[in-house]
Amino acid sequence: MENSKNVLLAIVLSAAIIILWTIFVQGPQMAKQQAQLEAQQAARQAQQAQEPAQQPGQAAPQDAGRKVVSREEALKEGPRVAIDTPRLKGSINLKGARLDDLVLKDYRVTIAPTSPNIVLLSPRDTEFAYYADFGWFSQSKDIVTPDKDTEWRADGTALAPGKPITLTWDNGQGLTFTRKFEVDADYMFTITDAVTNASGSPVEIAPYGRVVRYGTPQDATQMWVVHEGPIGVFDETLREQSYGDTRDEAEDGGKFTYTSTGGWMGISDKYWLVTQIPPQDESLTSSLFYDPKGDFYQVDFASAQQQVPAGGSATRTQHLFAGAKLVNMLEAYGEQLNLTKFDFAVDFGYFWFLTKPLFLILDRIFRFVGNFGLAILCLTVLVKAAMYPLANKSYRSMSKMKVLAPKMTELREKYGNDRTKLNQEMMELYKREKVNPAAGCLPILVQIPVFYALYKVLLVTIEMRHAPFFGWVKDLSAPDPTSILNLFGLIPWDYHVLFAIPLVGALFHILSIGVWPLIMGFTMWLQMRLNPTPPDPVQARIFGLMPIVFTFMLAPFAAGLVIYWAWNNTLSIAQQRLIMWRMGVKP
Template identity: 35%
Template sequence: MDQRRLILFLVFSFALVMLWDGWIKQNQPAPVAQQSAGTTAAANGAVPTPSASLAPGQVVVPSDPAPSAAATVTVETDLLRAEVSAQGGDVVRLEFKGHKQKEDHSKPFLLFDNGSAHTYLAQSGLIGGGLPTHKTVFTLPEGNFVLKAGEDRVVLRLEAPEQNGVRVTKVMTFARGSYLIDVAYEISNGGSEALSAHAYFQLTRDSNPAEKPEGFGGVQTFIGPAFYTEAGKFQKVQFGDIDDGDAKFVKTASDGWVAMVQHYFVSAWLPEQGEREYFARSVGNGLYSAGAIIPVSQIAPGAAAKVESRLYAGPQEQDKLEAIAPGLDLVVDYGWLTVIAAPLFWVLAWLYKLTGNWGWAIILVTVMLKAVFFPLSAASYKSMAKMRVLGPRLQRMKELYGNDKAKMQQEMMNLYRTEKINPLGGCLPILVQIPVFIALYWVLLGSVEMRQAPWLGWIQDLSAKDPYFILPVIMGVSMLVQMKLNPTPPDPIQAKVMMAMPIVFTFMFLWFPSGLVLYWVVNNILSIAQQWQITRMIESAKPGSKTA
């Protein structure tokens, strides 16, 4: 059997088996997190306690029961609409005006959710005797807050009940054109004793994906807490590791941030520089909390203090994340091929700025990649064209040595050596394309910039499958044309298998993101043009000429 064909067949077969296995896993019913009447209480569960290394001495943690419901106030800017609860001043609902739901494009995408679809909250509070926690009921200002024309920010002030002469105000600032929310606690000690306190900022979420994964193969991006420090760099934590008590991340540091990552979107608490302690824990009923505890300088009687942190809650826009905090752009999940996917996205983003359309950017990057690998492809297609010219001689060998496989293989290798043909040369373009193909798949899967990005006509979302399967069919036809340009395998069974490959891959590509299929279609068309030209030159060359 032709070794080149055998290797190509094995590569395709392995990819087919892996993708089919992934598709089966994707379409299995997802486990449903157990929900009960105690879900709200769990989300508003125990206040985190700082360790002895961060807070020497005993810290009194309040245990007042959480109310079953609390009033909310709405804050609306040009980018988002948030609902802030009187209980703890938690952000219990957050909608993005510029991003729509996958199932219903008429509705804004919902990040924070108080239980309508799943549970996801941004919480904060203070630790110390009589200080307000995320279970304390604050006094809300009247009415809703809307960013008006000419205004740059909206400020929401929530007053906590006064305890032992200590007054606390939670101040939340929303800015125009930003997904950042500044959260601060203004503490005024009107008591007779010095006040020692800590502040904590946490994100509480269930483990369910916000949206059903798109595409064939069942590849899912990471969902869960993530931490970043200079000492530990970027560290992701699986929910299962939290349950097992095996979560590994830097616990204490003087820098960094804590985030809750999901597909396309992220929320992160970004404290200012200073000592802090990070934590991740299960709070029951399928809910998990991850956050940071920050010490507050001792407040003397009659004195005041302020502790604050920024909260980012928005899309994973890479150019903006990097400018917000060091390492924040690492939340974009490109899998194990980040070394290829990251520069590939950079080139795509640069081409998008030129064209204003991600579809045309994909086409241009395909042309650029084809130009980069042109010499390699040319050598491969020359080898395949020579194999095609030698087809009659190979068929003659089969007739002469059909019953002696060893002799036939020996004569074929002698012929390849004499004609200076590499029988494996035709595999090189496929082998080179596989890492690029997988990297582009992760770029389309993990880049929010591609989410619901249109190309033209019927393709209105490059990250989703072609709704009418037009591109996959075109891709299958282009593969069939390529097969016709290749030399016919001497083995009839092998020839039938190779002719079936376009049908198999067309079926697989029906569920791939349309942007990925677009890349493959353009690449196939360029390959056909190159291969046809080289084959025409080889077959028309006169014996003894340089071309021949």
């Protein structure tokens, strides 16, 4: 009995710790990060940001500034080559040969059909500039290589699948640089760089690539359960540095540096990824860092110096991924290009061996039923079926406990002052009746890993983003949009502005609980009514409060997660009620 009590109390205390940690630790951390973000934005308006160094791994030169204009103005400033694919639209800037303009055709900012498409990359003169570029550099100051101001010539006006574009530039010293861009129907670019040496003497140059992002993204979740920021795989080891960690390292005067053969490196958002993919047989040095003076993050690589003989040439081919983190697509690219852990760009977490298979099963069910909400319900049935033997044994044990409740009360009244004798008599009672008091905890304990895995799936997979259910739930990855503040969806207004009201904002948070969290809380209460009442009054009160605690705790979670929990409770009630009926136990 004591073991059962300790396990159950541990569950309750764990839930309490999660809530308190969220309120008193994560809350202040997010407030601090928001303040830092606002300070960064103010700094950008007060002074010009600095342009990243042309050579990888170096900070910005003090004399290289940039003006901040609107995205529309920036796109009109110089010649460009248009990009048009089934999934992407944008352009390549011929000044610097940068990929700095990409819009995702398949994804919008909100679920509204008129919402603008997601803008992934933006020119360096915009406020939140985000771009990728490639090039060559030389240790010799006498050799002129392309830089950010180089004007390249294009042999066409548009890049599309099956229609490559080649850029050319002559340095005036006998070196001719060409850069061929190709793109597939999804999100992978192929970049082939070539250098022809007609200077009459050999030269040594080295290739590089980088991804640059100005400012911390405004929509970054800043959640420890989701990685957002610099990311890469070096010598088959995944390295993830959050925006905050990268800034902290910069404040200490350092940066993250790795050496490897091959790999990939870039910047990851919750749903989007921009990453450089050098040739997998190249030895390279990579840097992940933040420059506080220019307020930009940079992830780059530099390969070893290559000699281009007089009258000869050098050619290399690399790739760039820029788009949505679709799990199956990343896996396919990883196999195609022999990339290690490319699908790990989706943050399935430390328990990926559980989370990823759960997603694959959910995705397979979705392809059959056509609705992720229904897929979650079907997945719950499969999980219940897999756990049926364990749950059946547990519910039978709890039913027996309910029958034994009067005898347990008698023992407590008889030996209430003698804890040792009471526990001894109860253990004898359990032994005679063949009851395991801890068996009732097993279904809850087994559900916790599944619950966590589904939480990660709903949180990090873009397949779940804006996935509708039925009725008022238009996005399973977002909280239930209904509450008493909008009469459970009857009044179409954004009540979240009430949360900012001093003192009473917490009350509005309480009133913002939606329909599905209430359904979940009710099913949890109903299920607990079927369980035997603990003889300990304190323990009984704790169990009585659990449905209320979980209702408030899960209210801000993704609606898909709450629907899963409510449906799981409903199936458990049906299963437990059937077992009780067969055993002749009155509910």
